[in-house]
Amino acid sequence: MNIILYAVPFFFLLIGLELLLEKIRQTNYYRVNDAINSLSAGVLSRMLDIVKTLVPLTIYVFIYENFALFTLSDSPLVWVSIFVLYDFCYYWNHRLGHEVSLLWAAHVVHHSSEEYNLTTALRQSSSSFFSWIFYLPLAILGVDPILLISVGSLNLVYQFWVHTRHVPKLGWFEWVFVSPSNHRVHHAQNKVYIDRNYGGVFILWDRLFGTFQEELDTDPVIFGIRSSLKSWNPLYANVQVYSQLWQDSWHTKGIWNKIRVWLGRTGWRPDDVAQAFPIVKTDLNQFEKFDITLPTLNKAYCLVQHGVTTYIALLLLLNIHLLAGYQQLGLVIWVMFASYSVGCMLERKDFAPRLEWLKHLSLICGVMLFGLPLWIMSSVIILVLFSVVLLVWLQSSKHNADNSLPSQVQGL
Structure with a gap:
């Protein structure tokens, strides 16, 4: 089980x-x-x-x-x-x-x-x-x-x-x-x-x-990591530190330093790359959470899209024994793409709506080509149609909001 x-x-x-x-x-x-x-x-x-x-x-x-x-x-x-x-x-x-x-x-x-x-x-x-x-x-x-x-x-x-x-x-x-x-x-x-x-x-x-520490009233907890992620992209969250380690290993001199970058104590960096490519740590005395202001309609759309992605993922996990290998792989790739796309919507990237249109189209094509059971196809199509309506509404609202601004402000 x-x-x-x-x-x-x-x-x-x-x-x-x-x-x-x-x-x-x-x-x-x-x-x-x-x-x-x-x-x-x-x-x-x-x-x-x-x-x-x-x-x-x-x-x-x-x-x-x-x-x-x-x-x-x-x-x-x-x-x-x-x-x-x-x-x-x-x-x-x-x-x-x-x-x-x-x-x-x-x-x-x-x-x-x-x-x-x-x-x-x-x-x-x-x-x-x-x-x-x-x-x-x-x-x-x-x-x-x-x-x-x-x-x-x-x-x-x-x-x-x-x-x-x-x-x-x-x-x-x-x-x-x-x-x-x-x-x-x-x-x-x-x-x-x-x-x-x-x-x-x-x-x-x-x-x-010897690794225990009690929570102290004198030191309220500040959550997160010292090298802040500053992103809502879950794919980037998974590669952020790997990317930094790879760059440090590539730029440092000496084979031992290149190995130690990966296998050494967390936070250790060779002197040459630390000086050439310094990493700014969060100043906890001036700590501010990473945030990007999001209108209510955008939040609602992203919540619905996460729900759709989760639904597709659960369908895969619950019916994995019924799916061929290529179908499993296709759904996994789609979930990765969908997660990235919603992250771009949360960050209000200009290209994010185009990714969303591609996501909806690819999902419809996928369920049709995979020959999935009728109830799965029907439920997915209904969710996609609902998502499309929300996306049109979202883009229309943004367009109207932009047009309501003075012309000299719209380009900012």
Whole structure:
């Protein structure tokens, strides 16, 4: 059973409840553009998991079948023990994901939001290629691949609820388990909080290995990363740090520096490239969140388009066994393109409406050519027609608004 997939309705229910609390408490923890960017990154992650998990799982199965030291019984005690051991492996996977540049390049996506709410939990990387290595010791211990997937999914589901600012400190609970308070610390860019609180379910590992930091009233958390993403493009979020590492490696002199750029401590840069291509870090004393003003109609259109993209992604995930390989690949590529296009709409790029027209046309052609079931074709066509109406309305409203401005202002 795909636990993550079937947990999706539960995730959105909790997001709805958090939005209700947002209204009741008059907080300002959500922005439409940031939330859509987080959710789009999550959808992309699930899509690309289809492609990238096959080889790592094959390696795990090979080691399990040929090198397992024990045959484990299927008892509750064994299951709980594996759950704890998985979280121990997760701690080191997560910790090195912050401390090694190559691994941080993938993990940074999850930390790039400058907000902190339940949509942030779904802001996952699509380019994490090495995390499976940290769980290979479980294969040697004899942990069945199905059990590994099950405990891993439950570990991930647990982590969802801690991405909220509405839950205060929880007393004794904080000594054993990861809580919203100590995970808020993990997402901070304040100096006192950086590289702390790596546990997935248990905070005990951080207390044991010296990486625990309590949330302090004297230092309110500032969320995000010091090298701000400054974009609503989920594809760019996945390649931002890889691009910087590649450029540093290309421009620096000496083979050791070129290797160390990738495998050295996160943030380390050779002196020659640091001087030639300086990176400006965020001044937390003058911190301002990245934002692009978006009219209400634009926000509504982008929300609807994210809903359409999510619907297509869910259709693929729920019916993947019925689709041929080329159909799966085609839908994955379309979801990537759709996510990029909505990101351009959020950034109000001039060419974004043209991308949207191409997106709608390609979706109609795709469902017609793929020969999908009638109910899927009908639902997709209805969604596309509704989206087209909204897009025409949006472009008409923008045209009328531009024409209402004085001529000397319209060209600005």
